[in-house]
Amino acid sequence: MSHEEAELISQCQKGDQEALKEIFDQYHKRVYRIAYGMVRQREEALDIVQEVFIKLFRSIRNFKGKSKFYTYLYRMTVNTAIDHTRRREKIPPLSLDEGKGIQLSEEVESRPDRILLHKELKEKVKEAMEKLPNDQRMALVLRGVEGLSYQEMAEAMGCSIGTVMSRLHYGRKRIQEWLKDYVELSDLRAGHMGSAPIKEENGE
Amino acid sequence: MKDSCSSISKRLEKYFDNEATDEEKSLVGKHLLSCPPCQSALTSMEGIRDLMKGPVEEAVQKEDFSWVWQKIQREIRIKERPTRWEYFLSWLDRPSLFQKRVWMPAAAAIIILVLITAQLLLKKTPSYPDPTVVVYTESQTHNVMVYESGKGMVTVIWLFEGPEKELPAS
């Protein structure tokens, strides 16, 4: 932990909301990534972010500096996000309109079946993620979205590295199982979807 | 080949997650050069990761978080308001009760009260070892006789109408 961060935490522990704002500015995107990765809904993910920072402000006195601050924050985020997923009702799949924003090359847009396939794939991945148990889903999010190391994941999830690896392994395996009937897994790479393979196919 | 794939597949995830040791990296790297199934497995992991990550990154880029901070500030202000119980406790203002200017007069008042009530309490404490039951009797219309049995077990006050009337005693 840097000296500046330690000072910031100390101020926050004394109830300084300006210090909390600085912490928020530094970490809110990371927290949102994890939250969104888990719930895949904007409003709910924002609720989680809000809840995490409020909890942080109320409980930061308990942070003794034995672990890194961001793992402490990640742990809070993981617990809050899992609580949310437990509480919420099953959310129906998003409509295909939610897939807006993907910039496809013109060649792709001229191939409507390809656009649909991409959007459907995203839906399928989302559905597959939602079917996963919370701990496996969280493992995939922390690793795949946030890029945490096994050690950092273990601290955030409150388990051993072996458990982290096990959750990753079974999570990935389940998603592959659910997706394999839908599309060739080798086609899943975004690079393949966006440009090269399509142009090649066009060239056929 | 199969045995090699089997042993490599256990390391493949670690390799993908960048958690493999140097030795493991070297082993897996060499194997991948000549194993399409393992290459495919690695590619699928990359594809899943990209499909997971993509929408998240888009969502982060699109979002304006300034209003989120405003909401957090507001919630903290609301939650900092004391509950009714906390307000009641603060109303008791216990720390200030221990200030000299508060507890000294309070203690003095309590001591005075105790001294006053002690007189009343002490009055009750003397006991009469062998009390006479009848303190006095008087009657302007009748003769009165007081009878007390041994040890004061039974006390009788009897009224007579005239000297010729007697108490039917046992």
Place this chain on the structure above:
Amino acid sequence: MRRRTLSPTLIFILILLLFLFSTSFAFAQVQTRVRVVYASNVGAIIDPLLGDLHNQLRSVFSFTSYRLLGDVSIILIGNNPIEVFVHRGRSIELALVEKHRDMAEMKIMMRMKEVPILNTQVRLSSGKTVFIGGPLYEEGAAIIALSANF
């Protein structure tokens, strides 16, 4: 600022409550039981309601028959008098004079048709009974049994 003005008020209320509570002990109370027994030589009826009284009565009186005419419990507080109408125009007025740990002193005024016929003061320990009786009438007499509990 508000807290500073409220705290002395709270202390005052607490002291007042303490005072009221302590002064409640100043008002002594004695539960007094008044039983009226008609004792006579007609028949040999021992009223079962007499209970504990019967043996005491028999130890003193030679009547053959004892019947409970009335039974009332009153609480004497301080020196406030209470009048109990016992039998055939007779009443007794009781007032607590003093109360000690193991003794209560009470003043008794007996009246017959508003005319005082007896003025006495007795000391009773808890559970003890004093009998006030006479004069004889018909073939018996009314006996008042006074006992105190505290």
